[in-house]
Amino acid sequence: MPVLSDLLQLFLPHWWNLPLYASAAYLAISRGLPSFYVILPRWWNLPLYLALIYLGATRDHLSERNLYDTYLPGERPANISCAGINTAARTLSGICNSLDIPDMGAAGTRFARFVPLNLTYGETDSLFIPNPRSISQNLFKRKEFKPATSINNLASAWIQFQTHDWFSHGPTNDPDHLMTFPLPENDPLRTTGQTKMSVRRTLKETHPSRPATYTNINTHWWDLSQVYGYTEERHATLRSFVDGKMKVADDGLLPVGPDGLDIAGYNDNWWAGLSLLHNIWVKEHNLVCDMFKANYPTWNDTQLFDHARLVTTALNAKIHTVEWTPALLQDKILQVGMQTNWNGLTPKWLRFIPPIFSQHVSEAFYGIMGGKPDFAGVPFAHSEEFISIYRFHSLLRDNITIRSHVDNLENGNSYDISEYTFRGAQDVIRGNKFSDVVYTFGTDNPGALVLGNYPAAMTHLDKPGAPSILDMGVIDTLRDRERGVPRYNEFRRLFSLIPAKTMDDISDDKEAVAALRTIYGEDVESVDLLAGTLAESPRATGFAFSNTQFQVFILAASRRLMTDRFFTTDYHPDVYTQEGMDWIENSDFRSVIGRTVPELNVSVHSVDNAFKPWIIAEHRNNETFV
């Protein structure tokens, strides 16, 4: 097949100009058809089980085509040994999750790529074209709030909470290297005398004759490192060292550090939503410790901590997989697909049959959890392209107005972005009843992931310690260009999606297309990834984000489970205990909220998924308990 593929490339360099199904056939053939993968632009219209097979085939196809390690042979640190380490527990730095490549996924290792390495050179000549500030001000900035009505504001805090577990390029960037560009002629900032804008470059490793690489300061594993910390030093400040528990202050909430932020494993870009979730998960951790202590009274602090961490981490991953994702992507196909990822399709009473089938069939029947690990031949690490699709700042609300969980009445406290972020998070969390804050998040909508919905305040963000006021629309655009993440159309091509031929192909929404044209003219190749994905439609029924982003999700969502020893070979009662496995199996986010904030047990059970807008107190019949 490679020969045929090369010939086709030679004769059809502009294959994307072919009619739709001819390009699909071309891609299928030229890519060697690792499975029976074909491009179906509206795959969500397929019948349920065909759609699931299609998604599985897509995942296989992308696993073959889109995984690139940024460590060349001989470059990985060779001196890490797992001798003397308790391999039945997660390590702080993430080493020894893989016993074959102990540094895989560890804090301080490189991000991978989902596109060929030779296409990941950062942009130079085109870095500021079109002007990132025009994009931020004219395409991204919110004029009026457009809500995402199918989800609540817990869902927005939740995804940033997850991204802080998975990745961070670090809070400071490179003070010695700036990206400086002129402000557009009509920019309001010019009235203040400012003519240019500068953004610090990302810290990077450069290499002779190949693109730079970037480092994840956090662990790549899904291990709640944002809660537990990924260095000994930080971790020690979080532990009580009694009964495995995490430290809480006298009021039962997280202690606050001298910087005015909650003391957490990772607290960059802090706001009330993150504080809320960190508090809930620390409370949950401590409840799991109580459960273990009751069952295993002779265990010491370390044994209790290690087991509680395993359980809270797996429960967190389960909630993300079978609750958050189906709330964001409200379609039957996704609901069944994500349940299959976690649990498989086989009913409990048939599970006595051992998983003797091929990897794929076993996975479909029994789920990823507890199965065999699958690396698709490439060591696990998150990728730059994965990060780019989570630039979800449009989710943020301009205001959070606190309402009582008892009668839904406003309590008089309202916070705008400058008030609910950074140190302001404390004012929200401690200046109100915790239950009322959580209730408000459960009943408010976040912003929709569309053009023109970045909170205006995020375009002039005053982050403590930052060298200047930040325009997040500018930063989000520049980061992708700087890190060599392909622009929208090229990104689609590289992810085997049909690229747009004209601006009109990007979106069915005429206003969105007109807005794109004001910035990019007819140059469809220059549309930035974020601008394109925010504009993109149609979206699958009930999907809060675009199909382009979903293609990356298909590749990454199962991979972060399938490569982790604690979700595969070691997801077992011998490691977790039967009580631990039962805790995970019997819990969902509603039960986590119900036991950590008991006053909300009825409110949160007014819906079948804690990330859907809860029924507000005045409309709820107190017997409503889904």
Ligand code: HEM
């Ligand atoms: C008020 C809340 C938030 C604040 C103050 C904030 C602020 C920031 C800042 C300052 C950066 C770093 C920019 C840079 O120099 O590269 C950033 C990056 C990022 N943010 Fe947010 N953000 C917030 C909420 C969110 C939410 C809700 C999401 C949803 C997923 C999100 C996703 C991201 C991602 C994916 C990055 C890139 C991280 C990286 O490159 O390592 N943020 N944010």
